[in-house]
Amino acid sequence: MSKNIILCGVGGQGTVLASRLISAAAMKEGLPVQSAETIGMAQRGGSVFSHIRIGEGVNTPMIGLGEADLILGFELGEAVRQLPYLKKDGRVIAADRAVMPVTASLGGGYDPSLMRRYLQEYVTHLQIVEVEKAFEELRSSKVLNLLLLSAAFHADALGLKKESMLFAIEDNVPPKFLDLNKKAFCYFD
Amino acid sequence: MHKEFLMGNEAIAMGAIAAGVDLVCGYPGTPSTEVLETVAKHRPQDCYVEWSINEKTAMEVAAGAAYAGSRVLVTMKQMGLNVASDPLMCVEYVGVKGGMVVLVADDPGPISSQTEQDTRSFARFSKVPCFDPSTAQEAYNMMEEAFALSEKYGTPVFVRPTTRVSHGYASIDVKDAAEYVSHRPEGFIKDTKKWVIFPRASFANHQRIEKRNAALTAEFSQLRFNRIEAETDANAGCRKGIAAGGISYTYAREALKELGNVRLLKVGTPFPFPEELALQFLEGLDEVLCLEELDPVIERELAYLCGKHSLHVKIRGKLTGDTPSAGENTVDSVKKTVAAFLEKKLTEGSSLDLPPLPVRPPVLCAGCPHRASFYAVKQAMKGKKSIYCGDIGCYTLGNAMPLDMVDTCLCMGAGLGIAQGVFHTEPDTSCFAFVGDSTFFASAIPSVINGVFNQADFTLVVLDNSTTAMTGHQPHPGTGRTMMGENVPAISIESVLKGIGLTCVETVDPLDHEAAVACIKRVAAQQGVKAIIFRSPCIAIAKPAGKCAVDEDACIGCRTCIDEIGCPALTFADGRAVIDEGQCTGCGLCSQLCPVSAIAPAGKEARHE
Numbered sequence: 094m095s096k097n098i099i100l101c102g103v104g105g106q107g108t109v110l111a112s113r114l115i116s117a118a119a120m121k122e123g124l125p126v127q128s129a130e131t132i133g134m135a136q137r138g139g140s141v142f143s144h145i146r147i148g149e150g151v152n153t154p155m156i157g158l159g160e161a162d163l164i165l166g167f168e169l170g171e172a173v174r175q176l177p178y179l180k181k182d183g184r185v186i187a188a189d190r191a192v193m194p195v196t197a198s199l200g201g202g203y204d205p206s207l208m209r210r211y212l213q214e215y216v217t218h219l220q221i222v223e224v225e226k227a228f229e230e231l232r233s234s235k236v237l238n239l240l241l242l243s244a245a246f247h248a249d250a251l252g253l254k255k256e257s258m259l260f261a262i263e264d265n266v267p268p269k270f271l272d273l274n275k276k277a278f279c280y281f282d
Numbered sequence: 283m284h285k286e287f288l289m290g291n292e293a294i295a296m297g298a299i300a301a302g303v304d305l306v307c308g309y310p311g312t313p314s315t316e317v318l319e320t321v322a323k324h325r326p327q328d329c330y331v332e333w334s335i336n337e338k339t340a341m342e343v344a345a346g347a348a349y350a351g352s353r354v355l356v357t358m359k360q361m362g363l364n365v366a367s368d369p370l371m372c373v374e375y376v377g378v379k380g381g382m383v384v385l386v387a388d389d390p391g392p393i394s395s396q397t398e399q400d401t402r403s404f405a406r407f408s409k410v411p412c413f414d415p416s417t418a419q420e421a422y423n424m425m426e427e428a429f430a431l432s433e434k435y436g437t438p439v440f441v442r443p444t445t446r447v448s449h450g451y452a453s454i455d456v457k458d459a460a461e462y463v464s465h466r467p468e469g470f471i472k473d474t475k476k477w478v479i480f481p482r483a484s485f486a487n488h489q490r491i492e493k494r495n496a497a498l499t500a501e502f503s504q505l506r507f508n509r510i511e512a513e514t515d516a517n518a519g520c521r522k523g524i525a526a527g528g529i530s531y532t533y534a535r536e537a538l539k540e541l542g543n544v545r546l547l548k549v550g551t552p553f554p555f556p557e558e559l560a561l562q563f564l565e566g567l568d569e570v571l572c573l574e575e576l577d578p579v580i581e582r583e584l585a586y587l588c589g590k591h592s593l594h595v596k597i598r599g600k601l602t603g604d605t606p607s608a609g610e611n612t613v614d615s616v617k618k619t620v621a622a623f624l625e626k627k628l629t630e631g632s633s634l635d636l637p638p639l640p641v642r643p644p645v646l647c648a649g650c651p652h653r654a655s656f657y658a659v660k661q662a663m664k665g666k667k668s669i670y671c672g673d674i675g676c677y678t679l680g681n682a683m684p685l686d687m688v689d690t691c692l693c694m695g696a697g698l699g700i701a702q703g704v705f706h707t708e709p710d711t712s713c714f715a716f717v718g719d720s721t722f723f724a725s726a727i728p729s730v731i732n733g734v735f736n737q738a739d740f741t742l743v744v745l746d747n748s749t750t751a752m753t754g755h756q757p758h759p760g761t762g763r764t765m766m767g768e769n770v771p772a773i774s775i776e777s778v779l780k781g782i783g784l785t786c787v788e789t790v791d792p793l794d795h796e797a798a799v800a801c802i803k804r805v806a807a808q809q810g811v812k813a814i815i816f817r818s819p820c821i822a823i824a825k826p827a828g829k830c831a832v833d834e835d836a837c838i839g840c841r842t843c844i845d846e847i848g849c850p851a852l853t854f855a856d857g858r859a860v861i862d863e864g865q866c867t868g869c870g871l872c873s874q875l876c877p878v879s880a881i882a883p884a885g886k887e888a889r890h891e
Contacts (some may be wrong), residue, residue: 103642104644116287116451117287120453126451126452127450127453128450128451129449130449130451137679138642138647139642153535154451154452155612157536157613159631173637174636177634193853194643195848195850196640197853198848203640211637234864
């Protein structure tokens with residue numbers, strides 16, 4: 094059986110690196126991995142996702158509806174958007190964060206509290222991560238991806254070892270940001 | 283052999299390197315771009331890599347190198363193949379000496395393209411054999427085979443992934459560097475009968491090509507990328523089969539995992555079609571469901587075979603309305619179609635009634651200089667009859683509200699010709715053609731010459747952000763840097779335009795709003811073809827100027843900044859404009875249009891009293 098993980102957010106939030114880190118950690122453990130992500134025009138402030146599938150018997154990198162074990166939401170509305178992919182009894186870990194689209198500022202409307210309430214109502218295994226406090230403590234708002242990975246790791250939702258994750262971080266994060274990213278990954282220790 | 287986690291496009295590049303590729307060229311375009319970039323990153327000794335100025339030139343560079351015996355890979359997206367089709371159609375007739383693989387990435391959806399055209403159909407049209415990978419591993423393996431086939435028959439060969447294969451990642455088996463083929467080009471050997479295309483030679487070559495392709499239908503039936511996968515015992519005697527290619531094959535496998543295997547024909551070379559294998563597949567079947575994206579290529583081939591061999595098999599797919607005629611397939615759409623075809627039930631998922639979700643169309647980044655350029659033109663031309671012809675690049679996003687500054691967009695470089703056509707029809711309209719710097723070099727220059735020669739009247743606006751932004755910041759002739767990492771003299775857009783004969787060419791920083799508006803008014807008032815170059819670097823390659831800041835006490839909540847320019851860093855909360863510091867680059871456009879000067883430009887205090 095494979096483990097299916099969806100990362101979702103808005104272009105520029107760092108989903109791509111997070112997806113890379115999970116895949117690299119799985120590779121480190123000798124597991125087969127397939128993944129897919131949004132590249133191109135949609136990256137300019139659009140909704141983006143990564144699908145990751147770890148384990149044997151996987152034919153395609155794309156996850157079907159109702160097949161995801163875990164959704165890592167970088168943004169509340171985007172987490173809701175991906176809910177149809179969640180397995181019955183699947184887990185959602187979402188940042189308590191909303192990114193206002195230009196359409197909302199121009200009068201399209203977007204109420205993040207509605208999204209939070211919806212998640213609370215429909216997701217059995219839900220964790221909403223208070224990221225602002227962590228940003229303050231870490232003195233950086235650029236570590237949303239590592240904070241979510243930290244929360245997922247501590248919920249034992251990745252099925253990966255800590256040393257594999259740390260190896261992946263060391264292998265994929267530029268030296269200048271390595272300490273900060275490791276600290277963020279260990280935030281929920 | 284070892285395992286690596288590679289994107290499909292990276293796998294294609296590594297496959298080419300392992301096959302001893304000598305030269306790689308192309309023009310960037312989603313979803314093909316990473317192939318050339320990966321070769322450049324890993325560049326083996328003696329391999330030459332270039333971003334050519336457009337796909338036509340790339341195809342010609344590739345042909346020349348292949349004439350001289352190099353193994354060449356030329357890369358582009360499906361739209362680029364249209365640009366390169368002139369040399370490609372001809373080089374198929376002339377032939378090549380070194381292996382020539384034409385990598386064209388198709389974009390079902392379409393996700394980042396103007397059309398949903400299918401390179402498999404182009405393969406039939408151009409008579410060029412075509413490989414269609416389903417996975418990153420298969421794409422890697424196909425490269426070696428494609429080079430071998432190209433050299434065996436002296437023909438270019440297509441490798442045609444689609445977005446999900448190009449941009450999907452997988453842990454795959456790749457060769458160690460010691461296992462790479464080393465290749466040394468023989469050099470160009472003069473032979474005018476071979477290398478000069480003439481009608482009489484083309485007649486002979488046409489006969490040769492048709493004969494070869496007929497033979498390839500048998501040869502490809504033996505190829506490992508084409509195969510019949512058997513039904514499970516439980517489905518023995520089932521007279522229904524599935525034929526699939528590309529990513530749809532992987533979706534079909536997922537569907538059959540749930541529904542039980544029926545006989546499956548996997549097509550890895552849609553042209554020439556593996557006819558013998560397909561006949562074996564059809565044997566004893568009553569019905570076949572074809573799963574593919576874009577054109578019904580497999581479906582037509584099977585229907586043709588049934589006609590040719592008088593087989594009574596119902597071929598289902600796009601032409602019969604069993605599968606959608608446009609757009610991408612998904613795991614779920616394929617599961618549903620297969621279940622309906624096999625008359626089986628899928629396990630029902632619970633359906634959710636989602637709340638209204640935020641709409642997120644792609645937008646120009648916060649601080650993007652294109653926003654300032656469009657806004658300046660909009661302000662300068664307020665109340666005047668004008669048309670704004672857009673083009674292909676990030677700046678197509680200038681169409682979004684509230685800017686609404688792209689009236690037309692067609693294909694690379696087309697805005698200039700369209701502006702001229704509109705002018706010749708309604709000469710009282712001020713016609714503007716917007717073009718990016720990379721697109722200017724790729725395909726706008728001949729249309730400038732056309733306009734000057736034919737006495738058109740329009741304003742060319744070059745949005746020069748010093749890079750090829752949309753596809754990920756590739757170098758171009760204006761950047762003074764090549765893909766080989768050399769510093770070369772940058773080609774000046776101003777000099778090119780003046781060389782053509784434009785007498786009015788002005789360059790201005792679009793982020794200086796007042797100066798930009800004055801410049802546009804001045805230039806647009808001139809007769810004939812005239813040009814404005816808005817020069818300001820893409821925010822992704824320039825250091826941010828700082829952050830703008832709203833003085834909460836001074837802001838009157840008039841929403842001018844938000845309603846006029848639509849910057850994603852600007853939002854409205856508690857009756858005041860708010861700047862998202864995470865996104866703001868300090869471009870200062872908003873601070874220049876605030877009626878009460880309540881927004882301080884980067885590093886300064888607000889000017890209000």
